[in-house]
Amino acid sequence: MEKTEGISRARFLGGAAAAGLAGALGPAGAARAAEGRRGLRHRGVVYTVAEGETPATAWNAHRMRADIRAVRRDLHADTVDVTGDGVERLEATACEVAEHGLHVWLQPTPADIPPRDILEHLAETGRFARRLRRQGASVDLSVGCEFQLFVPGIVPGDTVLERVRTLLTGAYDPVVTQRRLDAFTARAARTARSVFDGRLGYAAAQDDRVDWSLFDVVGIDYYSAHPRPADHVRELRRYLRLGKPLAVTEFGSCTYRGAPEAGGMAWDVIDHDKRPPEIKGDLVRSERTQADHLVSLLRVFESMGLYAAMAFEFVTPDTPHRAGDPRHDLDMASYAITRTVQDRPGDPRSDWHWEPKQAFHALARHYAAAARGRRPATDSRT
Incomplete structure (x- = not known):
């Protein structure tokens, strides 16, 4: 984890869930919001905007526009979770999504800056979201993602990575942590409500305790692996x-055998102390494993009639694929449904392009069939 600016979510997923910040969700309501309905209202993918680890992998408008066209035309998604930092990047990407007639889940996730600055970033993003919505776009605003990781001062640690380690080791006071998390979440909800007049949500880790009365949509980053669909249904029904x-604001798997079982920590298989970085152990690349896991979860979400499900994520430029070189095939540690291929493998300054993985094709078939109102084929192979 070379740096925390422009953070790649794939590196920091699930810290709180793995650490066990568990607790009751609060009083159970009598209503079951989507029980009895089938299908998803919104089927989508996460698209991260960030500075990138190198100039070659940084966000740029030309590449973004091509990516959003592919989301609409080839992936057949109807929703994009636009997440990351930098208000201008978020705004430009959200505008492109809306111009393609897609639903926007707009989720600013700045990290490792003072909480006051995070709220200012949220307010500016929220004002833009209100303008976009009043222009006729379909927009939901999320106040953020897993605050205990991204917001300094809730969990001990100066950086996201340090806070992940704190949560994994249990070196924190859960009562104090919960009090701080509650306070910041309430501030974020108030800030967003003051500038945005649409549906408001938040993306929490699975075991977070959240006051969901503050929000219109319950958002969960979901990285469970169960042998039976019924086990997923049982876990999600409590929400x-x-x-x-x-809304399942993230779901997915890395690209090797056994990755679904590693869940939100499956990314942690790269030895960054090596030069160049390399994959730990003897992992076996498996795009089929990733594709099967995504489709099996998608079927669960559809059977429950959830509001939205957004696969994590469209592309991860900083984990390039190296065909025939498993030790340096960093794409195995990526949740992306595309593989990043460098024109000059191993050169961090190299230009690159993405290619669809089996997961991309599997989701595309499923999304296209759902849009046509028929059941997709069961085979997730390309």
Whole structure:
């Protein structure tokens, strides 16, 4: 983890869930928001905007526009979770999504800056979201993602990585942590409500305790692996009992055998002390494993009639694929449904392009079939 600016979410997922910040979700509501309905209202993908680890992998408008065209035309998604930092990047990407007639889940996730600055970033993003919505776009605003990781001062640690380690080791006071998390979440909700007049959500880790009365949509980053669909249904149903729409704001898997079982920590298989960085152990690349896991989860979400499900993520430029070189095939540690291929493998200054993985094709078939109102084929192979 070379730096925390422009953070790649794939590197920091699931810290709190793995550490066990567990607790009751609060009083169970009588209503089950989507029980009895089938299908998803919104089927989508996460698109991260960030500075990138090198100039070659940084966000740029030309590449973004091509990517959003592919999301609409080839992936057949109807929603994009636009997440990351930098208000201008968020605004430009959200505008492109809206211009393609897609639903926007706009989620600013600045990190490792003072909480006051995070709220100012949220307010500016929220004002833009209100303008975009009043122009006729379909927009939901999320106040952020897993605050205990991204907001300094809730969990001990100066950086996201340090806070992940704190949560994994248990070196924190859970009572104090919960009090700080509650206070910042309430501030974020108030800030967003003051500037945005649409549906408001938040993306929490699975075991977070959140006051969901502050929000219109319950958002969960979901990285469980169960042998039976019924186990996923049982786990997710507790959120539906809150009586609000449920959005799975992230779901997915890395690209090797056993990755689904590693869940939100599957990214942690790169030895960054090596030069160049390399994959730990003897992992076996498996795009089929990733594709099967995504489609199996998608079927669960559809069977429950959830509000939205957004696969994590479209592309991860900083983990390039190296065909025939498993030791340096960093794409195995990526949740992306595309593989990044460098024109000059191993050169961090190299230009690059993405190619669809099996997961991309599997989701595309599923999304296209759902849009046509028929059941997709069961085979997730390309």
